[in-house]
């Protein structure tokens with residue numbers, strides 16, 4: 001499975017906590033794009049796609065959600081609910097995002113610019129791609 005949870009180093013003192021993300025250091029790629037997801041609802045799932053080349057790190061800055069990750073052979077579930085943990089998802093991984101808490105805030109770092117044609121949004125097409 002081409003994903004892993006990464007523990008992020010926390011700089012903390014009596015004033016609070018700080019985490020720094022740096023491309024090719026604690027993030028395993030050069031960061032080309034940052035986006036965030038907010039105003040989520042438990043009844044609304046997201047994702048349902050894979051990426052041919054995109055690598056991403058997702059951090060739950062606030063709240064929680066569940067990722068279902070699938071490489072075409074195995075399906076695993078991961079909870080994302082800590083601002084000091086990043087979920088790395090590599091290429092060719094089908095993802096579904098479910099069980100959002102109300103107003104969950106996800107920050108996502110990506111190794112490339114947004115390009116819709118790079119998405120595989122049909123599960124059968126994804127299975128064809130990974131089994132080729």
Ligand code: T46
Pocket residue numbers: 033035037046047048056058095108114
């Ligand atoms: C992913 C998960 C974790 C843009 O115009 N630019 C962007 O950079 C992105 C990410 C999206 N969009 C547009 C495309 C759609 O019209 O924003 C709309 C919502 O995107 P989407 O339905 O793909 O959102 P999610 O939450 O299902 O998936 C997103 C990312 O697209 C995806 O790469 O891995 O978050």
